[in-house]
Amino acid sequence: MNALSVSGLTLTCGDTTLVDDLSFELPAGATLGIVGESGSGKSLTLRSVMGILPEAVTRHGEIRCEARTAMVFQEPATALNPTMRVGDLVARTWRRHHPDTSAREARAAAAELFDQVGIDDAVRRLRAWPHELSGGMRQRVMIAAALATDPDVLLCDEPTTALDVRVQAQILQLLRDLVSERGMAMVFVSHDLAVVASVCSQILVMRHGRLVESGPMDRVLAVPQEQYTRDLLAANLARRLADREGVLR
Numbered sequence: 001m002n003a004l005s006v007s008g009l010t011l012t013c014g015d016t017t018l019v020d021d022l023s024f025e026l027p028a029g030a031t032l033g034i035v036g037e038s039g040s041g042k043s044l045t046l047r048s049v050m051g052i053l054p055e056a057v058t059r060h061g062e063i064r065c066e067a068r069t070a071m072v073f074q075e076p077a078t079a080l081n082p083t084m085r086v087g088d089l090v091a092r093t094w095r096r097h098h099p100d101t102s103a104r105e106a107r108a109a110a111a112e113l114f115d116q117v118g119i120d121d122a123v124r125r126l127r128a129w130p131h132e133l134s135g136g137m138r139q140r141v142m143i144a145a146a147l148a149t150d151p152d153v154l155l156c157d158e159p160t161t162a163l164d165v166r167v168q169a170q171i172l173q174l175l176r177d178l179v180s181e182r183g184m185a186m187v188f189v190s191h192d193l194a195v196v197a198s199v200c201s202q203i204l205v206m207r208h209g210r211l212v213e214s215g216p217m218d219r220v221l222a223v224p225q226e227q228y229t230r231d232l233l234a235a236n237l238a239r240r241l242a243d244r245e246g247v248l249r
C-alpha cells in the first residue's frame, strides 16, 4: 500500500515550469530521499504534498495521499513562533489534532513528545521560549510539533542543514529511531547525498524540476545510471574530503 502517490506533478509560475511531470510513489513505512541542486524543485514538491504551495504557483497532476502528513522545515528559528513558549506550540498542535482532550492532557502529551525527541528535563523545557534554545533543540521541538499530529508520513525539508555536523548527526539518529519505532514513512530532502543516504532506503534525484533517476539507495549509489547522478556523487565526495581537510588543518 502506498502512503503517497504523486503522478505527473507539474508546477508552473507564469510561463516558467518549476517542476515538470514528476511521478513517484512512497510505500507505507518507506523512506525516500530527494536530492538535487538548489532550485531543482525539492521544496516545492514537498509543499505540493502538504498543500502549502505559494500563491503564484499553479499545480497540475495528481497527488494521492491517504495518510496524515507533517512537515519539518530547514530553519527552526524562523519556523517557530518567537512569542509562544515551545510547550504551548506543541500542546496546541496536539489539541488541534485531538480535539477531545483537556489542556492538561495536551500538556502531558507535549512533555511526553519532548521526551521522545530527546529533550532532557522535558516538563521544565515546555516553558522555554524559542530563543532560549540551541538550534538542535529548536529542531527537536519542531519534530515534536510534527509528531503531535500523529503523522503517517514525515516530510523533512533540509532539517539539519542549519546545524553543525555533530548536532546534525544526533538529529539524523533521532529521525532514524522515530521512523523505525513508529513505522512512519519519511521523505527527506537535502542537497547532501551522504545525509540522505544515512536516513533513506530509496532515492530520487531531481534536476531543473525533472526526475533524473530513482531507485533503491544502494543500487543508485553503487551503479548510478545517469551522468548527472555520477557528477553529484563526485561533488559530494569532493566536499566531504574538503571538509575533512578543514578539520585536519
Ligand SMILES: Nc1ncnc2c1ncn2[C@@H]1O[C@H](COP(=O)(O)OP(=O)(O)OP(=O)(O)O)[C@@H](O)[C@H]1O
Pocket: 013, 018, 036, 037, 038, 039, 040, 041, 042, 043, 044, 045, 054, 055, 056, 057, 191
Ligand atoms: N514562490 C515562488 N514563486 C515563484 N517561483 C518560485 C517560488 N518558490 C520557488 N520558486 C522557484 O521554483 C524553483 C524550485 O524551487 P525550490 O524551492 O523547490 O527548489 P529547491 O530544490 O528546494 O532548492 P534549495 O536547495 O535551494 O532549497 C526555483 O527555480 C525557484 O526559484
Ligand SMILES: [Mg+2]
Pocket: 042, 043, 044, 157
Ligand atoms: Mg528547498
